[in-house]
Amino acid sequence: MSKSSNRMSQGSATEIDRDDENYCTTPEFIYGGPFIKVEKPCPFLNTATPINLQLQGSFKKSFAYYSLKERMPVILTKVIDYLSREGNKIKSGNGASDEDIRNYIQYVTKLKNDLVTNKKYDLLTVDTPEAQRWNKWIESCETQNYFMNTWVFTECYVYRRLREGCESTKTLANFDPFDEQKDQSFNNSMEPMCVVAEKLISMLPESDKDKRKADFITLLKVCLWSNKCDLSLSMGEQVTLKNEGTVKKTPSRDILDPFQMILDLKDKVLVDDSAKIADLVVSRGENIAKAIEGPPEAEPAEGEAPPEVPPCPAKFTIPQDVMFDIVCDNSGYELFTDLCLAHFLIAQKIVQKVRFHVKKIPWFVSDVTPRDFKFVISSCARGNYKREIPPDPKPEPAEGEAPTEPDPPRVISADSLRQLGEQWDKFVQDGTFVVLSDDFWTSPHVYKDMKRYDPDLYRKLQFAAAILFKGDLNYRKLLGEKNWNPTTGFEPALQGFLPAPVAALRTVKADLICGLPKGKWEQLNALDAKWMEKGDYGVIQVCAKCEPLKVSDRPCPQYGDTCRGTVCN
């Protein structure tokens, strides 16, 4: 939590919760509690997060408190269980030693203990520039206790520490404690992936404007609802798509059809800017393409040598390609749907490249890492699935009428999925799909602070025709983890984070939101007090306003010290 917004943390670093069942065993209770008036106010408040404050574990009626107290310890316990249960497999898969596994178990156990007892953050002990930046940030926080700092900061810190536990061993440096869960979640989603793959293939041939827009919108919605399947909300339990609202058929006829789901969940999309997003990406793409073609560059005059080095990117005010950026969330089925959207944009020539931003290290259980990105593409290319769905029975023919021929069964197979996987592999190889994993995405910072903490990434994003942020965590960081008045617009909630048009597809899994029509939030609260914690509702939001791409006033990362920003060749 920043110093200025630290309004709720009034207690000392070691102060504990008076409602805690162990409170009566503390010296404060025994010597001071019942007899002497305690002056220090309790740092925990029995309220929900007040409007306009950042979410924080100190608000006992907030999801942040519940999440830190109940969900996160379960996630850590499952890591410990995995290490104990599958120690041999982990050893052979990673060439890890018994000692490192034992040490890592101890490390995670201490981390969990520190979290549940609301200790102060420890500094990271690894000595890399990235870890130093973390430490600098930790030291700058006025409150460093797990429950007393902004919720997203603490969560990010815990995942960063989980990584450190591996980094500080010799043999677990590349270990991902969530890899098995992520891979299993992919394998559990074969049927909906086959259904989407088959439909996507039919959407790829270049189509007229209206069909292209309708298909674009459909794919955005498939991408939205794929965000229901995240493993951090379910504390690592497998989540697969469910048919919701459809009339239940016998299980053998029940198809997991994401397109049907879009219709069934139509009323659960609280803000739907999908048509705006489609129009915006197409028109920005066209404008950027024209600017790239631009007036032909002046030929070097006779006798004049052409420039030897390509121009410095710090000078570019026009991107070199029409690009669409996806800031990914979860691996498995969700990443598969993101790849489908990306493929559609390429095939329809709306953009020329798609940049996928993924996490460098295991993050929030199911977030995509570079390893997961490869895993999903290669598993699609090797996909193996087939199911025949018997047709609905026909009514008995009337007397004297000839019986009608039964309809053929519907066959769901992985043929199209394999085709897509193979094409995506080629896209990665020829640079149509680019995978980036900047440190910033696994830093604690919210996005309004990107310019300050990672100006190079901010400028990199400025080259995009638009940026799509997937999922709840990205949404929280877009909104600065602040409990906005729910009717506040998306643009003001971004607080100046405007590198390119920003779109967000998010199923609601945390108690903050913006852009709702007046009265909607109150109405949903009256229906279900926990509607913001389950991923049942979604928003599709966009902010078209963005900063123009100017010549950078900083040296470019590519030319390093030899670059002088505006004067570099």
Ligand SMILES: O=P(O)(O)OC[C@H]1O[C@](O)(CO)[C@@H](O)[C@@H]1O
């Ligand atoms: O995968 P997503 O959509 O970013 O969701 C992450 C989940 O983790 C949390 O950030 C809390 O752990 C929730 O807000 C959300 O339920």
